[in-house]
Amino acid sequence: MKKLVVLLLSIVLLLGIVGCTTTENSSSNSGSGSDESKQEGKKVLKLNNGSEPTSFDPPIGFDSVSWNALNNLMEGMTRLDKDDKPQPAIAKEWELSDDGKTYTFHLREDAKWSNGEPVTAGDFEFAWKRLANPDTASPAAFLAYFIEGAEAFNTGEGSEEDMMVKAVDEKTLEVTLESPVAYFPSLVSNPAFFPVHKETVEANPEWHTEADTYVSNGPFKLTKWEHDSEFVFSKNENYWDAANVKLDEVDWAMIDDTNTEYQMYKTGELHTSDVPADLSEELFNDGKAQVEDQSGTYFYRFNLEMEPFQNENIRKAFAMAVDQQKIVDFVTKNEEKPAHGFVAYGFEDASGGDFREVGGDLVTTDADKAKELLEKGMEEEGYDELPNVTLTYNTSDDHKKIAETLQQMYKEVLGVNVDLANQEWNVFSDEQKQLKLQFSRSSFLADYGDPINFLESFQTGHSMNRTGWSSEEYDRLIQQAKEETDEAKRFELMHEAEALLFEEMPIFPIHFYNQVYLQSGDVTGIVRHPVGYMELKGAAIK
Amino acid sequence: MAKYVLSRLFAMVITLWIIVTITFFLMHAVPGSPFNQERNTSEAVQQNLEAHYHLDEPVFIQYVIYIKSLATLDFGPSIKQSSTSVNEMIGRGFPVSAELGITSLLFAVISGVILGILAALKHNGAIDYIAMTFAVIGISVPNFIMATLLIQQLAVTWEIFPVATWATPLHMILPSIALATGPMAIIARLTRSSMIEVLNQDYILTARAKGMTTFQIVTKHAMRNALLPVITILGTLVAGVLTGSFVIEKIFAIPGMGKYFINGINDRDYPVIMGTTVFYSAFLILMLFIVDIAYGILDPRIKLHKRGN
Numbered sequence: 099m100k101k102l103v104v105l106l107l108s109i110v111l112l113l114g115i116v117g118c119t120t121t122e123n124s125s126s127n128s129g130s131g132s133d134e135s136k137q138e139g140k141k142v143l144k145l146n147n148g149s150e151p152t153s154f155d156p157p158i159g160f161d162s163v164s165w166n167a168l169n170n171l172m173e174g175m176t177r178l179d180k181d182d183k184p185q186p187a188i189a190k191e192w193e194l195s196d197d198g199k200t201y202t203f204h205l206r207e208d209a210k211w212s213n214g215e216p217v218t219a220g221d222f223e224f225a226w227k228r229l230a231n232p233d234t235a236s237p238a239a240f241l242a243y244f245i246e247g248a249e250a251f252n253t254g255e256g257s258e259e260d261m262m263v264k265a266v267d268e269k270t271l272e273v274t275l276e277s278p279v280a281y282f283p284s285l286v287s288n289p290a291f292f293p294v295h296k297e298t299v300e301a302n303p304e305w306h307t308e309a310d311t312y313v314s315n316g317p318f319k320l321t322k323w324e325h326d327s328e329f330v331f332s333k334n335e336n337y338w339d340a341a342n343v344k345l346d347e348v349d350w351a352m353i354d355d356t357n358t359e360y361q362m363y364k365t366g367e368l369h370t371s372d373v374p375a376d377l378s379e380e381l382f383n384d385g386k387a388q389v390e391d392q393s394g395t396y397f398y399r400f401n402l403e404m405e406p407f408q409n410e411n412i413r414k415a416f417a418m419a420v421d422q423q424k425i426v427d428f429v430t431k432n433e434e435k436p437a438h439g440f441v442a443y444g445f446e447d448a449s450g451g452d453f454r455e456v457g458g459d460l461v462t463t464d465a466d467k468a469k470e471l472l473e474k475g476m477e478e479e480g481y482d483e484l485p486n487v488t489l490t491y492n493t494s495d496d497h498k499k500i501a502e503t504l505q506q507m508y509k510e511v512l513g514v515n516v517d518l519a520n521q522e523w524n525v526f527s528d529e530q531k532q533l534k535l536q537f538s539r540s541s542f543l544a545d546y547g548d549p550i551n552f553l554e555s556f557q558t559g560h561s562m563n564r565t566g567w568s569s570e571e572y573d574r575l576i577q578q579a580k581e582e583t584d585e586a587k588r589f590e591l592m593h594e595a596e597a598l599l600f601e602e603m604p605i606f607p608i609h610f611y612n613q614v615y616l617q618s619g620d621v622t623g624i625v626r627h628p629v630g631y632m633e634l635k636g637a638a639i640k
Numbered sequence: 641m642a643k644y645v646l647s648r649l650f651a652m653v654i655t656l657w658i659i660v661t662i663t664f665f666l667m668h669a670v671p672g673s674p675f676n677q678e679r680n681t682s683e684a685v686q687q688n689l690e691a692h693y694h695l696d697e698p699v700f701i702q703y704v705i706y707i708k709s710l711a712t713l714d715f716g717p718s719i720k721q722s723s724t725s726v727n728e729m730i731g732r733g734f735p736v737s738a739e740l741g742i743t744s745l746l747f748a749v750i751s752g753v754i755l756g757i758l759a760a761l762k763h764n765g766a767i768d769y770i771a772m773t774f775a776v777i778g779i780s781v782p783n784f785i786m787a788t789l790l791i792q793q794l795a796v797t798w799e800i801f802p803v804a805t806w807a808t809p810l811h812m813i814l815p816s817i818a819l820a821t822g823p824m825a826i827i828a829r830l831t832r833s834s835m836i837e838v839l840n841q842d843y844i845l846t847a848r849a850k851g852m853t854t855f856q857i858v859t860k861h862a863m864r865n866a867l868l869p870v871i872t873i874l875g876t877l878v879a880g881v882l883t884g885s886f887v888i889e890k891i892f893a894i895p896g897m898g899k900y901f902i903n904g905i906n907d908r909d910y911p912v913i914m915g916t917t918v919f920y921s922a923f924l925i926l927m928l929f930i931v932d933i934a935y936g937i938l939d940p941r942i943k944l945h946k947r948g949n
């Protein structure tokens with residue numbers, strides 16, 4: 099009898115607790131799409147999203163784990179082509195008023211939602227106002243600020259009626275901007291500007307959380323969403339350009355670990371993969387790793403409110419002592435382009451020149467000059483000895499390697515001993531914003547495809563400034579560039595601003611970002627934009 | 641007995657309340673915010689977000705709001721994954737973690753106990769040394785190394801098992817083994833040492849004298865006493881293993897709840913930090929309670945109510 103009790107107890111201890119949970123197993127045992135994919139002729143692309151999307155509600159999921167996928171579920175007025183140029187999408191055409199401020203978009207007659215209903219201008223008006231509505235609490239709301247009245251509405255000073263976006267009729271949307279924005283057609287390809295199906299959203303605020311209630315208007319529709327585990331897209335037969343969508347299905351796994359992702363890529367369970375850090379050199383040498391530009395800059399910020407970086411010459415000395423080429427060749431080894439300016443490659447001006455190439459190298463590696471500037475700066479400040487410098491980065495192996503290299507370069511070139519410190523990301527970010535760090539690692543990724551997105555960051559008091567640097571001249575140049583309608587002049591103003599930034603050097607760049615990936619030879623047509631999100635509309639698989 | 645259970649339950653609630661309070665204030669004392677992004681956001685956007693989640697209120701008010709919703713067992717919405725509530729997260733993640741945990745725990749207990757008994761019976765013999773070498777390796781090899789090794793050999797090279805994800809029973813085998821090795825080694829060592837002690841007791845000698853076989857002695861007399869220390873650690877082990885392992889779940893891409901413990905803190909996702917802490921603590925306290933009850937049944941010498949009767 100006692101034995102029985104003991105036995106029962108051990109069973110209770112081990113199993114009893116989950117007696118209630120085992121019934122739910124069936125849901126997690128639903129085989130992945132792979133069984134179905136064996137059906138004949140079905141073209142299934144297998145991708146990894148890394149983790150659960152933050153949200154598939156366009157204004158909420160402001161990150162790549164949400165928007166990479168969302169970009170293929172929904173479609174805005176325009177869609178970027180493989181050369182990153184905006185092409186007509188839901189809008190078949192648009193007109194611009196003479197003052198460059200009012201866009202009139204004409205929607206396609208055959209644009210439909212996945213539930214068969216037409217996509218209307220009213221859906222866009224509703225979605226864009228929803229983006230700016232403070233109650234939506236969208237982290238991407240600032241992107242709407244280009245529209246007249248949106249900022250006031252978002253900050254609670256204005257009303258919804260005063261936000262200048264209006265459905266003139268069923269298929270015509272008129273939007274008035276704060277100032278002329280030549281790249282607005284490119285901007286509205288951003289997921290923040292995707293329409294939402296008004297009736298669905300009004301009827302069910304939770305519409306975007308499950309596959310069966312999700313309504314989309316893009317090349318694909320959401321057919322299955324197993325939270326934290328996988329989701330499946332199927333071709334949307336109601337899409338206006340469905341004839342040009344070659345895939346039948348896209349299966350998205352959520353694998354957080356790059357090594358696991360790579361192993362699954364090798365066994366054919368995934369069609370693309372990131373490159374594990376330990377293997378990058380080998381995979382580059384074998385020519386397997388592919389590289390695409392990404393519009394963003396890895397850079398360092400000086401804090402102008404802390405000694406010794408109040409001095410321009412000392413800042414310049416620290417900037418010129420760094421050899422960007424060596425860092426990308428021997429430290430990161432990821433084939434990034436070394437950065438000698440802040441704006442990344444890939445922005446074309448009116449005459450077809452690349453902004454970065456026209457702007458040239460604004461900071462160059464020069465050991466002798468650096469030493470000279472350091473001496474000069476110390477003299478100006480009356481230093482016999484340079485105050486202690488601490489370089490801070492957020493805890494990560496990659497950042498650590500670069501920080502240690504900089505430490506070494508400063509010792510060799512300037513004879514300065516720099517201390518290193520690392521902090522957990524959130525603490526680091528807080529202290530950087532509060533100007534508590536003397537000299538710190540930073541990065542910038544563009545939100546939209548124009549150099550002004552990079553340059554506006556360093557206006558006085560801008561939330562991305564974080565250096566304490568302030569220049570009236572710079573602020574004026576940025577303001578002028580934002581209001582200028584002539585493209586050639588606008589680019590000139592931006593070049594002038596960037597040159598000024600490096601004249602005073604509150605920051606210095608290390609490298610531009612890129613996207614490195616492995617991709618199965620069977621897959622073609624996936625587009626990875628430098629600014630923007632993954633494009634699967636034209637993707638195909640053998 | 642009923643009195644004992646009641647007073648224990650009361651103590652459990654108090655313990656939980658203390659844990660909730662300390663965690664809540666510690667969490668808000670740490671620098672950072674759930675909306676910290678390296679990318680650009682405007683001041684107004686930041687304020688709208690904070691207002692949306694009541695983070696603009698004084699911490700004490702937030703605490704009162706939280707305790708009120710906790711009283712109704714509502715952990716609130718996640719800030720990072722705004723369309724998901726913490727209750728949903730735990731509801732989805734816990735069954736998966738528990739499933740993995742139970743499988744690996746069964747594996748750990750069964751193989752650990754068998755290894756331990758064999759080692760004790762052949763004390764200082766070859767089997768003992770082999771079993772204990774095994775146990776030392778199990779304790780000293782971290783489970784993420786074990787996991788990577790298993791994937792490399794069994795999934796990539798030999799292609800017997802799938803690399804990762806959580807779909808069929810076949811997918812469960814590698815992560816269960818990887819997760820089980822540590823606990824198995826601990827259990828094996830504990831069983832061995834207490835078994836050796838028990839086997840030297842007089843009553844075992846008596847049993848032997850009566851002509852019982854070794855198998856009978858072990859199963860009828862020795863095991864019950866020898867397993868007491870194992871039961872002791874089982875409470876903690878069950879709570880730890882069942883609520884998910886961050887590393888194993890990450891490597892095998894298992895949709896369990898292990899990641900919420902770590903990501904919640906990294907993201908400063910306050911409701912997730914609280915939800916996982918409360919859930920884990922409640923679970924652990926309950927396990928320890930069950931273990932205490934189990935003692936009383938296994939060993940009549942242990943009295944639950946101190947000066948009772």
